[in-house]
Amino acid sequence: MIKNISIIGGLDKSGCPEKILRLDITAGEVLAVVGPTGSGKTQLISDIEQYADGETLTGRSILINDRPMAQNSRNYDLRYLVAEVSQNMNFIIDTSIEEFLLMHTQVRAIENPQQTIAEVLSITNELSGEPVLSTDNLTRLSGGQSRALMVADVALISNAPIVLIDEIENAGIDRLKALEILSGKGKVVLVVSHDPTLMLMGKQRIVMKNGGMDKLYQTSLKEKEILQDLLETENQIDYLRNHFRDGKCVEK
Amino acid sequence: MRFIIVAGTPSSGKTSVMVHTIGHLLENGVSVAACKIDCLETSDDERYRRLNIPVAVGLSDYICPDHFYVANLEEVEHWAKEQEVEVLVLETAGLCHRCAPAVFDCLSICVIDNLIGMETPKKVGPMLSTADIIVITKGDIVSQAEREVFRYKVELVNPQARILDINGLTGQGALKLKNEILNSKQLDTISGKELRYSMPAAVCSYCAGETIIGKSYQMGNVKKVDFGRLD
Numbered sequence: 342m343i344k345n346i347s348i349i350g351g352l353d354k355s356g357c358p359e360k361i362l363r364l365d366i367t368a369g370e371v372l373a374v375v376g377p378t379g380s381g382k383t384q385l386i387s388d389i390e391q392y393a394d395g396e397t398l399t400g401r402s403i404l405i406n407d408r409p410m411a412q413n414s415r416n417y418d419l420r421y422l423v424a425e426v427s428q429n430m431n432f433i434i435d436t437s438i439e440e441f442l443l444m445h446t447q448v449r450a451i452e453n454p455q456q457t458i459a460e461v462l463s464i465t466n467e468l469s470g471e472p473v474l475s476t477d478n479l480t481r482l483s484g485g486q487s488r489a490l491m492v493a494d495v496a497l498i499s500n501a502p503i504v505l506i507d508e509i510e511n512a513g514i515d516r517l518k519a520l521e522i523l524s525g526k527g528k529v530v531l532v533v534s535h536d537p538t539l540m541l542m543g544k545q546r547i548v549m550k551n552g553g554m555d556k557l558y559q560t561s562l563k564e565k566e567i568l569q570d571l572l573e574t575e576n577q578i579d580y581l582r583n584h585f586r587d588g589k590c591v592e593k
Numbered sequence: 594m595r596f597i598i599v600a601g602t603p604s605s606g607k608t609s610v611m612v613h614t615i616g617h618l619l620e621n622g623v624s625v626a627a628c629k630i631d632c633l634e635t636s637d638d639e640r641y642r643r644l645n646i647p648v649a650v651g652l653s654d655y656i657c658p659d660h661f662y663v664a665n666l667e668e669v670e671h672w673a674k675e676q677e678v679e680v681l682v683l684e685t686a687g688l689c690h691r692c693a694p695a696v697f698d699c700l701s702i703c704v705i706d707n708l709i710g711m712e713t714p715k716k717v718g719p720m721l722s723t724a725d726i727i728v729i730t731k732g733d734i735v736s737q738a739e740r741e742v743f744r745y746k747v748e749l750v751n752p753q754a755r756i757l758d759i760n761g762l763t764g765q766g767a768l769k770l771k772n773e774i775l776n777s778k779q780l781d782t783i784s785g786k787e788l789r790y791s792m793p794a795a796v797c798s799y800c801a802g803e804t805i806i807g808k809s810y811q812m813g814n815v816k817k818v819d820f821g822r823l824d
Contacts, residue, residue, distance in 0.1 A: 383763070387763075387765045390765070391765070391766065391768065391769070396768060397768065421741070424737045425737055426736075426737065427733070429733065429734055430733070430734060430735060430736050430737075431734065431735065431736070432735070432736050432738075432739065433707075433708060433735050433739065434711060434739060441738070441739075441742075442738075444711075444742050445738045445741065445742050448741055448742050448745040449741070487736070491736050491737060491738070494736070494737065494738045495737055495738075498738065499737050499738065499741060501737075
């Protein structure tokens with residue numbers, strides 16, 4: 342089991358030591374990674390995915406349960422260390438959800454495939470605004486439906502201990518619930534986003550600058566209040582979206 | 594010198610993966626030469642040239658690019674030795690599913706991508722099944738679930754190979770491939786080494802330039818479809 346992951350700081354793009362020397366993330370927690378484009382978010386994630394040991398561009402080392410890769414490579418199946426869900430990902434297989442999930446449960450040697458598939462579908466529908474049927478074709482799902490299914494699959498079938506969420510759209514998927522489900526499964530959840538709602542969903546927030554880890558914040562009470570406001574606004578937008586889509590109007 | 598053979602399906606990102614990997618080798622002070630085998634035309638050599646390394650191109654023209662490749666292995670090795678490099682990367686054309694350029698004692702890499710379809714690893718055949726290292730690209734645009742199923746399908750065809758995920762655009766993952774290359778064995782000479790799988794047999798009149806369709810124009814090693822076997 343992975344209990345915690347630590348990032349030991351290396352160098353930023355100017356070759357200066359990173360301001361944050363060590364960042365610890367515990368299983369079941371969400372870390373938001375923020376910063377402008379080019380600030381080093383992708384490289385940070387890449388270091389984690391590669392289980393870096395000082396050899397990448399940044400010179401960072403990643404520790405899992407306080408141990409570097411050299412001591413851990415036999416303990417973990419590194420193939421399945423990180424699962425990823427991003428806005429740029431699509432399902433490309435021309436087959437039904439049920440058939441594909443069956444294939445995936447077989448690959449992961451899951452004992453009770455039918456039960457797991459039913460759970461995946463139920464979580465998908467919990468997260469997705471529009472209902473999804475097991476007979477739906479994967480390639481015809483909307484963005485929100487696809488992301489909901491990807492999250493449910495990662496939570497129950499993929500079984501990777503670390504989950505990376507790279508910018509998921511807010512239309513058609515309940516993101517807060519998605520993160521709750523993933524962290525509820527004891528996963529380390531990393532969220533890379535430019536969206537304030539997603540940023541504040543993390544327990545901690547690392548700010549990237551010039552390739553280095555620049556600041557580390559614990560999400561404050563005030564920020565959590567703001568998160569509630571943002572979620573309410575999103576709900577209102579959602580309500581209006583459905584309202585107008587259903588052919589209704591707002592009275593003068 | 595380490596003799597690295599790179600095969601893979603068309604447009605899977607062979608050159609992109611190798612350009613990133615060679616970049617890491619050069620950073621480590623390891624000298625590299627690259628040779629690209631292709632059929633009629635290639636611009637892949639331009640991308641290798643931008644790394645400021647010795648680059649050669651072999652165009653097979655009217656000959657099967659894999660037969661051409663085998664027939665030129667000694668010459669390519671000779672050329673690379675003249676360049677006095679520590680690593681030779683030989684990228685093959687990557688066309689038909691019968692291609693199998695792997696040679697015993699040379700590190701053999703096969704590059705395929707997540708978009709080619711779940712059943713394709715089975716069809717790729719010896720190019721995939723005889724490789725030491727399989728690089729899977731384009732993982733950034735398909736779902737995690739599909740990546741895992743695809744990888745499994747690849748493992749079924751070649752359970753021994755090391756499988757690496759590399760993003761050809763960003764180069765993410767290429768460090769591992771660099772380390773695999775550095776850990777591979779040196780080769781004294783390719784002369785006398787053996788192909789891991791035979792080349793496709795092809796000596797018919799079309800090999801020799803025939804273009805007209807019809808039985809009377811066909812000579813030599815001609816194989817016909819067996820319509821008796823219906824699947």
